[in-house]
Every structure is written in structure tokens, then in C-alpha cells.
Amino acid sequence: MKNHSIIQCNFVLFVNVIPFILYRMDEQEYKKQVNFVLARLKEERQKASLSQIELSFAAGLSQNQVNCIESGRNIPNLYTLIKICNALKIRPEILFSTPNEEREKAKNEIISLVKKYI
Secondary structure, eight states, X not given: OHHHHHHHHHHHHHHHHHHHHHHTSOHHHHHHXXXXXXXXXHHHHHHTTOOHHHHHHHHTOOHHHHHHHHTTSXXXXXXXXXXXXXXXXXOGGGGGSOHHHHHHHHHHXXXXXXXXXX
């Protein structure tokens, strides 16, 4: 039940906050952010050692859809993005941060846990 509430909270944040942020961007910033997210999506697929066809099967999409998304010809809707994230076993917010930010966050969590139990 706890995981369900975390997922629900992340989903609410994703659905309500991200569109607001994107709405406030100008066209150039919007394109830059979209390209960043799509590049991160491809990175995560490669990190999972999945081909586009393997990801498409796991996400219930066509290989052509995955290819069009990664190449930037199509921008996935929220439902498709979540299906891809589930297939990759990642949280959607990972696509909006750099790997360095992820490492820093993980490092800070580990340090806080170590301090808590020392």
C-alpha cells in the first residue's frame, strides 16, 4: 500500500507540475527540454541493454513508435511515457534529471542513512 501512495504522489506531481512548467517555457526552452527528456529515455534504454524492439514489446508499443520517439519525430503523451518508464523499470522523474544529479542524490541519501545509524 505504501508503494501505491508513492506512485500516486509521483503521478500527481508529474501530471500537475510538469505541464505547468512546460507551459511557462518559451518555444526554444520547450524544445530543449523535450530533446533532453528523449535523449535521457534513449540513455536509459541503452543502460538497460534493451534494443528498441525489446523495449517496444515490454511497453506494448510498436518498434516504429519507439524509434519515432527516440528520434524526436513524435513526442510521447503521458500514458505512453509511463508505459515506457514501467518497461524500463524507472521512475518518470529520472528522465528530467542528469545522471550526475541522480548520483548526487543517491550519495546524499547514503550519507544521511549512515549518519542516522552511527
